[in-house]
Amino acid sequence: MSKKYSAEIICVGTELLLGDILNTNTRFLSKELASIGINVYHQSVVGDNYERLADSVRLALSRADIIITSGGLGPTYDDITKETVCEIMGSELVMDEEVKNTIVGFFQRMGRKMTDNNFKQALVPVDGVALHNENGTAPGIMINKNNKLVFMLPGPPRELEALYKAKVYPVLSSLDSGNILFSKNINIFGMGESAVEDALKNIMKTSLNPTVAPYAKDGEVLLRVTASAPDKASAESLADKAISDIASVVGDCIYGIDGESLQNVLVKRFSEKGLTISTAESCTGGLVSKRITEIPGSSSIFGCGICSYSNETKMNVLGVKKETLESFGAVSAQTAEEMAAGVQSLSGSDVSVAITGIAGPDGGTDEKPVGLVYISARYKDKVLTERFVFGRSKNEREYIRFLASSWALAMALKITDSFSPAFHE
Amino acid sequence: MSKKYSAEIICVGTELLLGDILNTNTRFLSKELASIGINVYHQSVVGDNYERLADSVRLALSRADIIITSGGLGPTYDDITKETVCEIMGSELVMDEEVKNTIVGFFQRMGRKMTDNNFKQALVPVDGVALHNENGTAPGIMINKNNKLVFMLPGPPRELEALYKAKVYPVLSSLDSGNILFSKNINIFGMGESAVEDALKNIMKTSLNPTVAPYAKDGEVLLRVTASAPDKASAESLADKAISDIASVVGDCIYGIDGESLQNVLVKRFSEKGLTISTAESCTGGLVSKRITEIPGSSSIFGCGICSYSNETKMNVLGVKKETLESFGAVSAQTAEEMAAGVQSLSGSDVSVAITGIAGPDGGTDEKPVGLVYISARYKDKVLTERFVFGRSKNEREYIRFLASSWALAMALKITDSFSPAFHE
Numbered sequence: 001m002s003k004k005y006s007a008e009i010i011c012v013g014t015e016l017l018l019g020d021i022l023n024t025n026t027r028f029l030s031k032e033l034a035s036i037g038i039n040v041y042h043q044s045v046v047g048d049n050y051e052r053l054a055d056s057v058r059l060a061l062s063r064a065d066i067i068i069t070s071g072g073l074g075p076t077y078d079d080i081t082k083e084t085v086c087e088i089m090g091s092e093l094v095m096d097e098e099v100k101n102t103i104v105g106f107f108q109r110m111g112r113k114m115t116d117n118n119f120k121q122a123l124v125p126v127d128g129v130a131l132h133n134e135n136g137t138a139p140g141i142m143i144n145k146n147n148k149l150v151f152m153l154p155g156p157p158r159e160l161e162a163l164y165k166a167k168v169y170p171v172l173s174s175l176d177s178g179n180i181l182f183s184k185n186i187n188i189f190g191m192g193e194s195a196v197e198d199a200l201k202n203i204m205k206t207s208l209n210p211t212v213a214p215y216a217k218d219g220e221v222l223l224r225v226t227a228s229a230p231d232k233a234s235a236e237s238l239a240d241k242a243i244s245d246i247a248s249v250v251g252d253c254i255y256g257i258d259g260e261s262l263q264n265v266l267v268k269r270f271s272e273k274g275l276t277i278s279t280a281e282s283c284t285g286g287l288v289s290k291r292i293t294e295i296p297g298s299s300s301i302f303g304c305g306i307c308s309y310s311n312e313t314k315m316n317v318l319g320v321k322k323e324t325l326e327s328f329g330a331v332s333a334q335t336a337e338e339m340a341a342g343v344q345s346l347s348g349s350d351v352s353v354a355i356t357g358i359a360g361p362d363g364g365t366d367e368k369p370v371g372l373v374y375i376s377a378r379y380k381d382k383v384l385t386e387r388f389v390f391g392r393s394k395n396e397r398e399y400i401r402f403l404a405s406s407w408a409l410a411m412a413l414k415i416t417d418s419f420s421p422a423f424h425e
Numbered sequence: 426m427s428k429k430y431s432a433e434i435i436c437v438g439t440e441l442l443l444g445d446i447l448n449t450n451t452r453f454l455s456k457e458l459a460s461i462g463i464n465v466y467h468q469s470v471v472g473d474n475y476e477r478l479a480d481s482v483r484l485a486l487s488r489a490d491i492i493i494t495s496g497g498l499g500p501t502y503d504d505i506t507k508e509t510v511c512e513i514m515g516s517e518l519v520m521d522e523e524v525k526n527t528i529v530g531f532f533q534r535m536g537r538k539m540t541d542n543n544f545k546q547a548l549v550p551v552d553g554v555a556l557h558n559e560n561g562t563a564p565g566i567m568i569n570k571n572n573k574l575v576f577m578l579p580g581p582p583r584e585l586e587a588l589y590k591a592k593v594y595p596v597l598s599s600l601d602s603g604n605i606l607f608s609k610n611i612n613i614f615g616m617g618e619s620a621v622e623d624a625l626k627n628i629m630k631t632s633l634n635p636t637v638a639p640y641a642k643d644g645e646v647l648l649r650v651t652a653s654a655p656d657k658a659s660a661e662s663l664a665d666k667a668i669s670d671i672a673s674v675v676g677d678c679i680y681g682i683d684g685e686s687l688q689n690v691l692v693k694r695f696s697e698k699g700l701t702i703s704t705a706e707s708c709t710g711g712l713v714s715k716r717i718t719e720i721p722g723s724s725s726i727f728g729c730g731i732c733s734y735s736n737e738t739k740m741n742v743l744g745v746k747k748e749t750l751e752s753f754g755a756v757s758a759q760t761a762e763e764m765a766a767g768v769q770s771l772s773g774s775d776v777s778v779a780i781t782g783i784a785g786p787d788g789g790t791d792e793k794p795v796g797l798v799y800i801s802a803r804y805k806d807k808v809l810t811e812r813f814v815f816g817r818s819k820n821e822r823e824y825i826r827f828l829a830s831s832w833a834l835a836m837a838l839k840i841t842d843s844f845s846p847a848f849h850e
Contacts, residue, residue, distance in 0.1 A: 017465045019456030023448055026470070031444025040442045041477055043470035045451070052466055059484075194500045198540040205502070214501070215440060217581070224445075279711075279732070285718025286704075286711025289732040293710025296786055296822060303735025304742065307704070307714040310728025313772065317729065317742070347738065361721055371534075389534065397721060399560070 005175055006039045008064035010056050012072035012081050013155055014047045024157050025070040032164060036173045037181045037228065038066065048078040057088050061148055066172070071155030073138040075117040081152055082123065082141060089143055089150065091125035099130050103137050131167040135159045140167060179228045182235035186223040186243060187256040187265070189410055189419075196221045199249050203242070210242045219403045220262075255410065255419045262409040263291040263298075269418040270301040270351075277412055278347035279305040280318055280339040280354040282330065283373065287405040288353065304347035308339065318342030331356050331368055333385045336376035344378050351416060353377045353408045357388075359397045371396070373404045377411040384415045430600055431464045433489035435481055437497035437506050438580055439472045450495040450578075450585050457589060460638065460651055461598045461606055463491065473503040482513050486573055491597070496580030498563035500542040506577055507548065507566060514568055514575065516550035524555050528562050556592040560584045565592060604653045607660035611648040611668060612681040612690070614835055614844075621646045624674050628667070635660075635667045644828045645687075680835070680844045687834040688716040688723075694843040695726040695776075702837055703772035704730040705743055705764040705779040707755065708798065712830040713778065729772035733764065743767030756781050756793055758810045761801035769803050776841060778802045778833045782813075784822045796821070798829045802836040809840045 009029050015021050026043045033040050042060070046052045053072075060067045072081030086093055100122035107114045121138050124130045131140030131151075136159045141152040151168050153160045188196055193216035197204060200223075204212045210227035225242050229235035247254055259265040270277060279288045279302075289305030292298050306317055311330055314320040320338040328334040339354035357373030364370035371391035377384045388407060390400040413419035434454050440446050451468045458465050467485070471477045478497075485492045497506030511518050525547035532539045546563050549555045556565035556576075561584045566577040576593050578585045598606050613621060618641035622629065625648075629637045635652035650667050654660035672679055684690040695702060704713045704727075714730030717723050731742055736755055739745040745763040753759040764779035782798030789795035796816030802809045813832060815825040838844035 016452075017455055017468065018459045019452045019454070019465075022452050023468075027441075027444045027447050029444070030442055034443045040444075041472060041474070042481075043442065043448075045468035047466060049466070056467075192537055194540050194542055195538065197501050198542065213439060213503075215445070216499070281711075283718075284715070285723075286706075286714035286730050286732060289711035289734075290709070290715045293708075293732075293734060293784075294823065294826075298710075299734055303733075304738040305711050305732030305734065306742075307711060307718070307730030307732065308728075309714075309718060309724055309730065313729040317731075317771065346742065359718075389536065391534070396560070398719060401719075 004037070004039060005065045006041055006063075007033050007066035007068060008060040009040060009043045010053075010060055010067065010069045011043075011045045011155075012048060012053060012069060013045070016045045017047050025153075025155070025160050028157065028161055029068055029070070029164065032169065033172070034181065036169075037179055038172060038175075048072055048080055050080055050084055053080065053084045054088060057085055061088070065147070065149065067148065067150045068168070069150075069152045070160055073121065073140075073152060073154045075115070075120055075137070077117070079120075085150060085152060086125045086128075086143075089125070089145055089148075091127050091143055091145070093123040094126050095119070096122050096124040096130055099124060099139055102132070102139075106137055131163055133159055133163055134166070135162055142167070142171070179230055180232060180235060181226055181228050182232055182239055183224055183226040184236075184239050184243060185258050186225065186246060186254055187259040187261075188221040188223065188250060188253045189219070189255050189262060189406065191221065191250060191253040192216075193221050196223070196250060196253075200246060203245055203249070207242060210239050212242060212246070219406055255413060261291075262406055262413070264295055265419070266409050266413055267292065267295040267298045267301055269413065269416070271297065273416065273418075275351055275416060276301050276303065276347075276349040277351040277353070278303065278343045278349040279408070280343035280352065281305065281307050282309060282314070282339070282355060283357040283359040284355050284401050284405050284408070285309060287401055288355065288408050291405055291409065304343065304349065306343050306346070314339060318346070329368070331358055331372060331374060333374050333376070333387065336374040337378075337383060337385055340376040340378045340383070351377065351379045351412055353412050355404050355408050357390075357400070357404055359400045359404075360391070361397060371400050373400070373407075375404065375408050375411055377408070377415040379415040382415060384411055386411065429462070429464060430490045431466055431488075432458050432491035432493060433485040434465060434468045434493050434495070435478075435485055436468075436470045436495045436580075437473060437478060438470070438495075441470045442472050449582050450580070453582070453586055454493055454495070454589065456638075456640075457594065458597070460608070460636075460649065461594075462653075463597060463600075473497055473505055475505055475509055478505065478509045479513060482510055486513070490572070490574065492573065492575045493593070494575075494577045495585055498546065498565070498577060498579045500540075500546050500562070502542070504545075507550075510575060510577060511550045511553075511568075514550070514570055514573075516552050516568055516570070518548040519551050520544070521547050521549040521555055524549060524564055527557070527564075531562055556588055558584055558588055559591070560587050567592070567596070604655055605657060605660060606651055606653050607657055607664055608649055608651040609661075609664045609668060610683050611650065611671060611679055612684040612686075613646040613648065613675060613678045614644070614680050614687060614831065616646065616675060616678040617641075618646050621648070621675060621678075625671060628670055628674070632667060635664050637667060637671070644831055680838065686716075687831055687838070689720050690844070691834050691838055692717065692720040692723045692726055694838065694841070696722065698841065698843075700776055700841060701726050701728065701772075701774040702776040702778070703728065703768045703774040704833070705768040705777065706730065706732050707734060707739070707764070707780060708782040708784040709780050709826050709830050709833070710734060712826055713780065713833050716830055716834065729768065729774065731768050731771070739764060743771070754793070756783055756797060756799060758799050758801070758812065761799040762803075762808060762810055765801040765803045765808070776802065776804045776837055778837050780829050780833050782815075782825070782829055784825045784829075785816070786822060796825050798825070798832075800829065800833050800836055802833070802840040804840040807840060809836055811836065
């Protein structure tokens with residue numbers, strides 16, 4: 001009997017409807033439920049309003065096996081989650097002496113005065129269970145009735161997360177769903193989302209287990225491969241088989257499996273190989289060095305970055321020749337190459353990357369438009385220089401800079417044979 | 426005729442149901458709608474599944490005047506928002522030649538190959554309007570029909586937020602024909618959100634027009650002052666009166682009105698004063714130079730940034746003395762001051778800022794904990810050096826680096842008498 005359970009999350013709170021706070025509870029619960037193979041098909045948010053909350057709960061009960069609510073368990077008159085849910089479930093609320101004593105004890109320890117409304121928190125449905133909350137006065141509530149499993153959790157994330165782990169997870173993870181889920185992420189760079197999907201459409205459409213889902217972000221594509229199997233080893237083996245199929249099609253553009261980011265993979269590969277890198281940046285203004293130094297431990301592979309925004313810095317610090325700037329301009333393959341050579345020599349690093357371009361919105365010409373970027377990578381005496389035109393529209397300064405920084409990281413990986421993306425012109 | 430409108434937000438995306446990403450779009454849209462007096466009673470999330478999405482849209486149409494969806498406008502087969510919503514609204518989709526040309530142009534500029542599925546994005550409902558998306562290929566869609574106003578926006582937050590501001594806000598803010606709304610933003614740095622709220626509680630609670638709403642982000646507080654009046658001049662005058670009241674309480678920490686960011690204000694003020702700046706960064710790894718060069722036109726005030734991550738670079742490029750590093754360590758006021766002097770002398774800039782610290786997660790000691798940062802600013806011969814301990818918990822590397830970069834920008838403003846934040850020790 002391997003049933004696939006579905007859950008629905010309802011967050012109760014006007015502060016969410018007003019956008020005052022980010023809904024981290026829904027994300028936390030969704031991630032937890034996914035990790036134990038419970039499907040979440042709906043998430044919703046309603047205010048502390050009896051009718052709208054009651055409608056949302058009825059709708060959830062009509063379409064999910066498990067309902068988890070967050071918020072509205074406090075002592076004040078507008079905290080109505082427990083009262084509303086219990087009314088719909090036909091569960092009478094009675095004073096729970098144990099919970100009442102816990103609350104009284106909590107106030108004594110805190111030296112705070114109790115008010116009558118605090119006792120509201122000790123009301124527990126006769127056919128339900130109070131879930132002791134280590135971090136606050138409002139206990140959670142569980143009701144298992146009419147083939148529906150309902151959990152009501154407090155709203156503060158610290159309380160909700162601790163209570164989920166202590167009291168909800170043990171119940172849900174023991175539901176006999178038969179299978180566990182296992183995911184791996186494939187990191188792709190150098191190919192757009194639709195091109196990836198087009199290349200992989202046969203695999204993506206036909207593969208039901210594992211499933212393959214693409215996520216595009218910041219010029220990269222992440223493919224999540226999720227396998228379902230009775231145990232982790234079998235699930236992982238299913239996932240690995242799919243990854244190998246995918247790699248046979250778009251392998252050139254895969255820079256990592258669960259690699260997280262280009263800079264993370266770069267720091268890892270360079271550390272393994274004992275290589276060091278330095279950077280010389282014009283239009284990206286330090287973004288490449290910022291991304292590399294995001295990674296803890298990057299100091300073992302990176303020591304020097306020059307942001308040579310002006311021609312003076314290009315000449316005085318990096319040793320770019322005046323004639324090069326005059327003959328070819330600051331945005332040219334020649335300048336990029338001299339910048340890379342300059343920072344490599346200044347820092348004594350094995351590898352260097354240099355970027356010069358026009359990030360806009362101004363400064364573009366017909367010959368050298370906004371988005372034109374030259375990137376040069378050096379590894380000892382080996383040189384790789386590429387010309388790019390980035391940008392989807394005007395005023396795409398940050399986008400152009402970010403893509404340029406990504407290609408610089410990718411080219412540093414490429415010149416050291418750590419990754420071979422297809423280059424577009 | 427002043428009707429109170431209600432809106433419902435539906436986010437479409439399996440990545441939200443799996444808890445892979447935080448739902449920042451819902452928060453953004455809710456906050457925006459609240460600021461113009463539109464009630465949001467329901468927020469929901471569904472996956473890329475026709476039936477569940479269709480049910481959610483029908484439910485939303487039954488209870489709200491305005492529906493805003495996010496996500497599911499991409500080119501791939503699982504992007505179904507537009508098709509589903511248009512079917513329910515009875516709006517036939519037809520190829521829009523203008524949108525098609527925009528997409529073709531985008532691919533041409535990028536030198537990328539189009540695939541058939543990209544044309545799906547050029548389908549627009551016959552009775553709807555395509556909303557041009559500056560930041561991506563998927564246009565937004567607006568349908569105004571049967572007394573319902575429906576907006577479909579792309580999922581990536583950068584695209585959604587820009588499109589909301591450019592195309593949705595103007596429509597929604599003009600719905601209430603009685604008054605126009607006018608907002609100004611006060612930029613506050615150097616004071617936490619609760620301290621700001623506490624200092625301004627009388628103004629914030631009693632002022633109904635204009636309303637004053639605080640937004641905390643990345644160590645700054647933004648106060649949005651929104652006034653409602655029959656014409657722009659009257660609304661602006663109401664807003665300015667409130668801003669002047671607020672400035673009389675927290676003026677020290679106000680670095681701009683509609684200033685956008687510390688780096689934006691810095692580039693503006695330095696340009697006005699004809700000052701130049703250079704940077705020397707250790708733990709921030711280029712983040713300060715990256716932030717300065719984010720701003721178009723920054724090349725007139727900034728030409729040189731040194732990311733001296735290693736001691737060698739501190740000595741060889743910036744001229745930090747070996748004895749200083751040996752006696753006081755790389756993370757010390759003395760090193761910060763020599764770095765600032767070094768980059769000022771190397772670049773010939775009027776002002777310089779230098780940062781050295783321990784961003785973690787490793788490298789901290791009892792004496793020099795993770796989060797310890799020294800920042801030194803120089804203006805000609807004037808020196809201002811401050812010691813900070815940033816961070817809320819361990820592994821707050823990016824948070825520490827970002828706050829350090831913000832204080833560096835703030836100190837460059839302070840030393841040039843452009844801003845006087847209160848300093849904490």
